[in-house]
Amino acid sequence: MEWKLFADLAEAADGRRVTVEVDGGATVGDALDALLEARPALADRVLDDEGDLRDHINVLRNGENVFTADGLDTELEEGDELALFPPVSGG
Amino acid sequence: MQVLSLVGSDAAEVAARLVPRLDGRVATVDRLPETDSGAKMPGTAASFGLAPNGSWVGAGADRSLSDLLDALAAEYDFALLTGFSGVRLPTAVVGEVDVDGDSADSASTGGVPEDALLVAESADAVDLDDLARRLDDAEPHVTLDSLVRAIKGSPRADRAGAIATFTGRVRAKDGDDDPRTVRLEFEKYEGVAEERAEAIRRDLRERDGVEEVLLHHRTGVVEDGEDIVFVVVLAGHRTEAFRAVEDGINRLKDEVPIFKKETTVDGEFWVHDRP
Numbered sequence: 001m002e003w004k005l006f007a008d009l010a011e012a013a014d015g016r017r018v019t020v021e022v023d024g025g026a027t028v029g030d031a032l033d034a035l036l037e038a039r040p041a042l043a044d045r046v047l048d049d050e051g052d053l054r055d056h057i058n059v060l061r062n063g064e065n066v067f068t069a070d071g072l073d074t075e076l077e078e079g080d081e082l083a084l085f086p087p088v089s090g091g
Numbered sequence: 092m093q094v095l096s097l098v099g100s101d102a103a104e105v106a107a108r109l110v111p112r113l114d115g116r117v118a119t120v121d122r123l124p125e126t127d128s129g130a131k132m133p134g135t136a137a138s139f140g141l142a143p144n145g146s147w148v149g150a151g152a153d154r155s156l157s158d159l160l161d162a163l164a165a166e167y168d169f170a171l172l173t174g175f176s177g178v179r180l181p182t183a184v185v186g187e188v189d190v191d192g193d194s195a196d197s198a199s200t201g202g203v204p205e206d207a208l209l210v211a212e213s214a215d216a217v218d219l220d221d222l223a224r225r226l227d228d229a230e231p232h233v234t235l236d237s238l239v240r241a242i243k244g245s246p247r248a249d250r251a252g253a254i255a256t257f258t259g260r261v262r263a264k265d266g267d268d269d270p271r272t273v274r275l276e277f278e279k280y281e282g283v284a285e286e287r288a289e290a291i292r293r294d295l296r297e298r299d300g301v302e303e304v305l306l307h308h309r310t311g312v313v314e315d316g317e318d319i320v321f322v323v324v325l326a327g328h329r330t331e332a333f334r335a336v337e338d339g340i341n342r343l344k345d346e347v348p349i350f351k352k353e354t355t356v357d358g359e360f361w362v363h364d365r366p
Contacts, residue, residue, distance in 0.1 A: 007350035008361045063283040087363040090308055090349030091259045091320050
């Protein structure tokens, strides 16, 4: 499963693309855990003191915000595209 | 308008071979040595000649490459540049590059950018269809004028009595003591950014009285004073045009995954990290 990272999150992870291994039936949360385990500096950036994802961090699966539906419990499917980014700041 | 800067000893040959493969109106711009303006009457900035059949010639003084591209963008679909080294534009390098040559306008790359669309040993080694495709996919040169002109050409223009626009540009200072902003750099989530922008465009266009909507946001480096983003609305009357422009830029800033890194005279930072 490949994560796409943007802005300071790509800098913290030292890369815009990070591939993680997850088992069949894994969720977005599982893929996030695998990502943050592989890139601890990124974990410091996106998790709060309780270890929860900070409110302003966006998680997208195939271009859709996962928090509008099942959130981190969303089950992954083969070939999904995952993305993690800070608040948008265009314009 | 798609812009291609061709450099190297075979640049002109590749430009000539590429033209028939491009779908649209093509302009070429050749690098000239330092020269007199060519304006015919002393004291004037430019001279033009126009024939009854529409043929014309022009010459003048005091024009930068970016000014010229801005002017061409409203009228042409492609601009092929030959002989300009070290410019920050989609570039093809063909043949030998004279590294000791004109480097006065070369920023730092010495004429061969790392992200060149194409590097080939000779004109014969260039896959022209592939180059044409890469050029179509490259970042276009868009100006407010080019969007206004395009929207006036809409099939729905007959119903429209108003065009309203918004232009977002690089603000050098927020206050007297604010360290001056030198440039912004925008990163985009390719694919998703276009989908979100298209959804906004579609929503606005479905409104009563709104005939057409165009949105454009530049990516990469945008210097102090340059334009960043445009929203252009063609509508029946001014009220719906103004509303759609305001809602369009607000939604674009809220919803489209684009990220801004600001460089000031004091340093650089991601804008979302600052209050």
